[in-house]
Amino acid sequence: MKVLFAASEAYPFAMSGGLADVAGSLPKALRKRLVGCRVVMPLYSDIPEELKANMNFITHITVPVAWRRQYCGIFEARVDGVIYYLLDNQYYFKRDGLYGFYDDAERYAFFSRAVLEILPHINFKPDIIHCNDWQSAMTPVYLDRFYCHDPFYTDIKTVFTIHNIQYQGQYGTELLGDVLGLSGDDCRVVEYGGCVNMLKGGIECADRVTTVSPTYAGEILTPEFAHGLDGILRDRSFKLCGIINGIDTDVYNPETDKNIYENYTVDTIEKKAVNKAKLQERMGLPVRDDVPMIGIVSRLVGHKGFDIVKQIFEEVLKADVQFCILGSGEWEFETFFHEMSQKYPDKVAIKLGFVPELARKIYAGADLFLMPSKSEPCGLSQLIALRYGTVPIVRETGGLNDTIKDSGDGVGNGFTFSAYDAGYLLHCIWRAVGSYADKEGFNILRCRAMGCDNSWGRSANEYIKLYKSIKR
Secondary structure, three states: OEEEEEOOOEOOOEOOOHHHHHHHHHHHHHHHOOOEEEEEEEOOOOOOHHHHOOOEEEEEEEEEEOOEEEEEEEEEEEEOOEEEEEEEOHHHHOOOOOOOOOOHHHHHHHHHHHHHHOHHHOOOOOOEEEEEOHHHOHHHHHHHHHOOOOOOOOOOEEEEEEOOOOOOOEEOOOHHHHOOOOOHHHHHHOEEOOEEEHHHHHHHHOOEEEEOOHHHHHHOOOHHHHOOOHHHHHHOHHHEEEOOOOEOOOOOOOOOOOOOOOOOOHHHHHHHHHHHHHHHHHHOOOOOOOOOEEEEEEEEOHHHOHHHHHHHHHHHOOOOOEEEEEEEEOHHHHHHHHHHHHHOOOOEEEEEOOOHHHHHHHHHHOOEEEEOOOOOOOOOHHHHHHHOOOEEEEEOOHHHHHHOOEHHHOOOOEEEEOOOOHHHHHHHHHHHHHHOOOHHHHHHHHHHHHOOOOEHHHHHHHHHHHHHHHHO
C-alpha cells in the first residue's frame, strides 16, 4: 500500500505545532510496517539551509489556481528513510513564518491542488492521500470535483485528519471563483455559515475523517468543542473516528537525549535527580530535592487552562513547591507569571519564549507536569512527560483523557480532574504535591509513567487498518 501524507509543516523542515511532529513521525512508523509512505509539504524559506542543501530538484510544472497557472518546483529530500517532496513557489512561500498572511487562502489552495498535480511527475501513485488540517483540506475537494473522471486518479482515496477544529480556513465567498476555482454546485461543499470553510470541504469530500484522539472525536460532535461544525460532523459521523497520536521515542528518549543534563532509564531513574538539581540551578531556584517541582511547557493562553491556574496559583504557593515555566502567549498570562516569579523568586521561575533544549531539560528535571487544558485535541507534552518519568497533572479532555489515568486506583499514570473549575484543579494539584512526600510510592508512579507505550507503533497500526478498510 502507498500513502502520500500531505501536510503544511513537518519535522525537521518546518514546525509551528503538533502537526509537524505527526508528519515527521507517523510516516516513519508506517514505513517500518511496510507501508510505502511519503510526505509532501511546501518549500518554505524558513527551512534551514543545511536541509535545503540536501534536496534534489526533480522537475517543475504549472498548477491551476482558479483562472491562472502558477509555477511549482518539485524537490525531493530523504530523512530517516522517508521521502519528502517539497513544493517550491517563491511568491507563495518565500516569507518569514508559515501562516498568518493576507493570502493564506490562495497559498494553500495552490498547495492543495499541487498535491494532485505532481503525482504523474514523481513516479509515485498513492492508494491513499492523507491530508491534514485546513491547509490541505482542498485536496479531497479538488480530487472529487476535478479529477474523478481521469483514469489516473479514479482509484485514489482520501483521509482527512483534523488536528484542531478551531482552525478552519474561513474566508469570504468572493474567493470561490477567483481563488479556489469553484463554481455552480461545486461551491456548496465549501460554503458554510455564509462564508468559505475549507475544513468543511475536507470533511464533506474525504473518504474518511479522523481526529487525533477518540475522546476528541466525540467532543467535536458537540457545540462546546466544534466551533460551529458539530452539525456537519454529526451528519458525517459514519466516516469519523479518533486515533491517538504517538511520539517519536527515538527523538524523545531520556537514555540518549543530548539536551538533558544526565541520561537515565527506568532502571537508573535516580539519575533524574541530577537533572532536577541542574535545572533548579539554571533557573535560579533553590537546589532542593525535597521540594516537588512542577513543570509547564506551553503556550500561555486561556484555552490551555491558565485562567483557572491564575485563580489558584498563590494558594498553591502556600505549600512547599516550585514551578518551572517555559512558554509565551497572551500578555495577561505572561505578565502574571513574571510577576509571580518576582514576588516568589524561591518558588517560581519563568523563561518567556520557546527554547527547545530547555523544554527537554524541564521534561527531564521536573517531578510533575501541569496541563489543565480547557480543550486538548491530543496533546504531546503529557506523552513526552511520561517518557521522561515526569508525572502529568491534567484535565480529562481530548487526548489527555485518553492517555492519562488517575493514579488513585493504584494503576494510573498521573493525576486528573474532570470539571473545568479552579477548585477541582486546586484539589488535583494538592493530591499530586502530597504524593511526592511518599518517596517510595512516587518512585513507583514515575516508573509506571516511563513504562507507558506512547510510541507511534500502536497508532500506525490503527491507521493501516483504516487505510485497508477504504481500499477494500
